[in-house]
Amino acid sequence: MMGCGHNLIDIYIFELSYFRDYYVKAYMEFCEDIASTCLPYAKKIKMLKAQHKDENDYCIWQENDFQEFANYIDLQYNCLSGFLQNLVSLWENQLNDYYLMIECKDFAELKTELERDINLNLDKEHNLEIYEIRQVDNYLKHGQFGNAEKNLIDINSRFYRNDKIKGEIRGNFFRNKQLEIQVDDIEYFANKFIDFWKKVASKL
Numbered sequence: 001m002m003g004c005g006h007n008l009i010d011i012y013i014f015e016l017s018y019f020r021d022y023y024v025k026a027y028m029e030f031c032e033d034i035a036s037t038c039l040p041y042a043k044k045i046k047m048l049k050a051q052h053k054d055e056n057d058y059c060i061w062q063e064n065d066f067q068e069f070a071n072y073i074d075l076q077y078n079c080l081s082g083f084l085q086n087l088v089s090l091w092e093n094q095l096n097d098y099y100l101m102i103e104c105k106d107f108a109e110l111k112t113e114l115e116r117d118i119n120l121n122l123d124k125e126h127n128l129e130i131y132e133i134r135q136v137d138n139y140l141k142h143g144q145f146g147n148a149e150k151n152l153i154d155i156n157s158r159f160y161r162n163d164k165i166k167g168e169i170r171g172n173f174f175r176n177k178q179l180e181i182q183v184d185d186i187e188y189f190a191n192k193f194i195d196f197w198k199k200v201a202s203k204l
Contacts, residue, residue: 020190023083088137118203
Protein backbone atom coordinates (compact mmCIF):
# COMPACT_ATOMS: atom_id res chain seq x y z
CA MET A 1 0.00 0.00 0.00
CA MET A 2 2.79 2.37 0.86
CA GLY A 3 4.30 1.86 -2.60
CA CYS A 4 1.40 3.68 -4.25
CA GLY A 5 1.30 6.32 -1.54
CA HIS A 6 2.88 9.06 -3.63
CA ASN A 7 0.27 8.68 -6.37
CA LEU A 8 -2.55 8.89 -3.84
CA ILE A 9 -1.02 11.94 -2.20
CA ASP A 10 -0.78 13.71 -5.55
CA ILE A 11 -4.52 13.15 -5.96
CA TYR A 12 -5.24 14.42 -2.44
CA ILE A 13 -3.22 17.58 -3.00
CA PHE A 14 -4.97 18.18 -6.32
CA GLU A 15 -8.38 17.81 -4.65
CA LEU A 16 -7.53 20.21 -1.85
CA SER A 17 -6.02 22.75 -4.24
CA TYR A 18 -9.00 22.59 -6.57
CA PHE A 19 -11.60 23.09 -3.87
CA ARG A 20 -9.49 25.78 -2.17
CA ASP A 21 -9.50 27.90 -5.33
CA TYR A 22 -13.13 27.11 -6.16
CA TYR A 23 -14.40 27.95 -2.66
CA VAL A 24 -12.54 31.27 -2.56
CA LYS A 25 -14.04 32.27 -5.91
CA ALA A 26 -17.52 31.03 -5.00
CA TYR A 27 -17.48 32.77 -1.63
CA MET A 28 -16.37 36.10 -3.10
CA GLU A 29 -19.14 35.89 -5.69
CA PHE A 30 -21.62 35.02 -2.95
CA CYS A 31 -20.53 38.04 -0.90
CA GLU A 32 -20.92 40.32 -3.92
CA ASP A 33 -24.48 39.07 -4.33
CA ILE A 34 -25.20 39.61 -0.63
CA ALA A 35 -23.74 43.12 -0.76
CA SER A 36 -25.96 43.97 -3.72
CA THR A 37 -29.01 42.58 -1.95
CA CYS A 38 -28.16 44.45 1.26
CA LEU A 39 -27.55 47.82 -0.40
CA PRO A 40 -31.10 49.18 0.17
CA TYR A 41 -30.95 48.11 3.83
CA ALA A 42 -27.49 49.65 4.26
CA LYS A 43 -28.70 52.96 2.84
CA LYS A 44 -31.76 52.92 5.11
CA ILE A 45 -29.63 52.13 8.16
CA LYS A 46 -27.25 54.98 7.34
CA MET A 47 -30.21 57.36 7.04
CA LEU A 48 -31.71 56.18 10.34
CA LYS A 49 -28.40 56.62 12.15
CA ALA A 50 -28.17 60.19 10.85
CA GLN A 51 -31.72 60.92 11.96
CA HIS A 52 -31.17 59.63 15.49
CA LYS A 53 -27.50 60.47 16.05
CA ASP A 54 -28.22 62.63 19.11
CA GLU A 55 -30.62 60.18 20.77
CA ASN A 56 -28.66 58.19 23.34
CA ASP A 57 -31.46 55.67 23.91
CA TYR A 58 -31.93 54.86 20.21
CA CYS A 59 -30.73 51.40 19.12
CA ILE A 60 -30.37 50.86 15.39
CA TRP A 61 -30.48 47.08 15.80
CA GLN A 62 -34.12 47.32 16.86
CA GLU A 63 -35.12 48.45 13.37
CA ASN A 64 -36.55 45.86 10.96
CA ASP A 65 -34.13 46.99 8.26
CA PHE A 66 -31.21 46.21 10.51
CA GLN A 67 -32.67 42.78 11.25
CA GLU A 68 -32.89 42.04 7.53
CA PHE A 69 -29.32 43.26 7.07
CA ALA A 70 -28.12 41.03 9.94
CA ASN A 71 -29.92 38.03 8.46
CA TYR A 72 -28.02 38.38 5.18
CA ILE A 73 -24.69 38.84 6.96
CA ASP A 74 -25.38 35.59 8.80
CA LEU A 75 -25.78 33.91 5.41
CA GLN A 76 -22.19 34.89 4.58
CA TYR A 77 -21.00 33.29 7.81
CA ASN A 78 -22.99 30.13 7.12
CA CYS A 79 -21.66 29.90 3.57
CA LEU A 80 -18.04 30.30 4.68
CA SER A 81 -18.64 27.88 7.55
CA GLY A 82 -19.84 25.26 5.09
CA PHE A 83 -16.80 25.65 2.84
CA LEU A 84 -14.41 25.28 5.80
CA GLN A 85 -16.26 22.22 7.10
CA ASN A 86 -16.14 20.66 3.64
CA LEU A 87 -12.35 21.06 3.51
CA VAL A 88 -11.95 19.32 6.88
CA SER A 89 -14.34 16.56 5.81
CA LEU A 90 -12.40 16.09 2.58
CA TRP A 91 -9.09 15.78 4.44
CA GLU A 92 -10.54 13.33 6.98
CA ASN A 93 -11.96 11.21 4.14
CA GLN A 94 -8.55 11.30 2.47
CA LEU A 95 -7.04 9.94 5.67
CA ASN A 96 -9.59 7.12 5.70
CA ASP A 97 -8.89 6.45 2.04
CA TYR A 98 -5.14 6.37 2.64
CA TYR A 99 -5.42 3.73 5.35
CA LEU A 100 -8.31 1.79 3.84
CA MET A 101 -6.18 -1.29 3.22
CA ILE A 102 -5.35 -1.67 6.92
CA GLU A 103 -8.96 -1.02 7.93
CA CYS A 104 -8.54 1.74 10.49
CA LYS A 105 -11.82 2.28 12.29
CA ASP A 106 -11.51 5.83 13.63
CA PHE A 107 -9.31 8.92 13.90
CA ALA A 108 -7.44 7.54 16.92
CA GLU A 109 -6.34 4.50 14.91
CA LEU A 110 -5.34 6.72 12.01
CA LYS A 111 -3.15 8.81 14.32
CA THR A 112 -1.50 5.67 15.68
CA GLU A 113 -0.74 4.35 12.22
CA LEU A 114 0.69 7.67 11.05
CA GLU A 115 3.03 7.82 14.02
CA ARG A 116 4.07 4.18 13.68
CA ASP A 117 4.60 4.19 9.91
CA ILE A 118 6.12 7.61 9.24
CA ASN A 119 6.70 9.16 12.68
CA LEU A 120 4.08 11.87 12.11
CA ASN A 121 2.15 12.80 15.25
CA LEU A 122 -1.26 14.53 14.98
CA ASP A 123 -1.72 15.13 18.71
CA LYS A 124 -2.20 18.69 19.91
CA GLU A 125 1.27 18.90 21.43
CA HIS A 126 2.93 18.06 18.10
CA ASN A 127 0.55 19.54 15.52
CA LEU A 128 -1.38 22.39 17.11
CA GLU A 129 -2.52 23.90 13.80
CA ILE A 130 -4.29 20.75 12.60
CA TYR A 131 -5.76 20.30 16.09
CA GLU A 132 -7.09 23.87 16.09
CA ILE A 133 -8.62 23.46 12.63
CA ARG A 134 -10.46 20.33 13.78
CA GLN A 135 -11.79 22.18 16.84
CA VAL A 136 -13.02 25.01 14.62
CA ASP A 137 -14.73 22.41 12.43
CA ASN A 138 -16.48 20.85 15.44
CA TYR A 139 -17.57 24.27 16.70
CA LEU A 140 -18.98 25.22 13.31
CA LYS A 141 -20.92 21.95 13.17
CA HIS A 142 -22.23 21.87 16.74
CA GLY A 143 -22.15 25.45 18.02
CA GLN A 144 -21.38 26.56 21.54
CA PHE A 145 -21.26 24.77 24.87
CA GLY A 146 -19.41 21.69 23.70
CA ASN A 147 -15.85 20.40 23.93
CA ALA A 148 -14.81 22.38 20.85
CA GLU A 149 -15.55 25.69 22.55
CA LYS A 150 -13.63 24.63 25.67
CA ASN A 151 -10.69 23.47 23.57
CA LEU A 152 -10.55 26.71 21.55
CA ILE A 153 -10.55 28.73 24.78
CA ASP A 154 -7.85 26.46 26.23
CA ILE A 155 -5.44 27.09 23.34
CA ASN A 156 -6.36 30.81 23.13
CA SER A 157 -7.43 30.34 19.52
CA ARG A 158 -7.50 33.36 17.25
CA PHE A 159 -10.79 32.03 15.88
CA TYR A 160 -12.59 32.38 19.21
CA ARG A 161 -13.44 35.79 20.66
CA ASN A 162 -13.17 35.03 24.37
CA ASP A 163 -15.00 38.05 25.83
CA LYS A 164 -16.68 35.88 28.51
CA ILE A 165 -20.08 36.61 26.92
CA LYS A 166 -22.06 33.51 25.98
CA GLY A 167 -23.62 34.64 22.71
CA GLU A 168 -23.99 37.93 20.85
CA ILE A 169 -26.68 40.35 19.74
CA ARG A 170 -27.50 40.18 16.05
CA GLY A 171 -30.57 42.09 15.00
CA ASN A 172 -33.31 41.71 17.59
CA PHE A 173 -32.02 38.45 19.01
CA PHE A 174 -29.36 37.11 21.35
CA ARG A 175 -27.81 34.46 19.15
CA ASN A 176 -25.18 31.74 19.07
CA LYS A 177 -21.64 33.10 19.24
CA GLN A 178 -19.92 33.11 15.84
CA LEU A 179 -16.25 32.36 15.27
CA GLU A 180 -13.83 34.88 13.78
CA ILE A 181 -13.55 33.29 10.35
CA GLN A 182 -12.77 35.04 7.07
CA VAL A 183 -12.20 34.20 3.43
CA ASP A 184 -8.42 33.83 3.96
CA ASP A 185 -9.14 30.86 6.20
CA ILE A 186 -10.24 28.84 3.17
CA GLU A 187 -6.66 29.00 1.93
CA TYR A 188 -5.30 28.54 5.45
CA PHE A 189 -7.24 25.32 6.04
CA ALA A 190 -6.50 23.86 2.61
CA ASN A 191 -2.82 24.79 2.68
CA LYS A 192 -2.32 23.24 6.12
CA PHE A 193 -3.78 19.98 4.83
CA ILE A 194 -1.64 20.19 1.68
CA ASP A 195 1.44 20.73 3.88
CA PHE A 196 0.39 17.70 5.90
CA TRP A 197 0.29 15.47 2.83
CA LYS A 198 3.62 16.83 1.61
CA LYS A 199 5.14 15.85 4.95
CA VAL A 200 3.67 12.38 4.61
CA ALA A 201 5.10 12.08 1.08
CA SER A 202 8.54 13.20 2.25
CA LYS A 203 8.66 10.39 4.81
CA LEU A 204 7.61 7.52 2.52
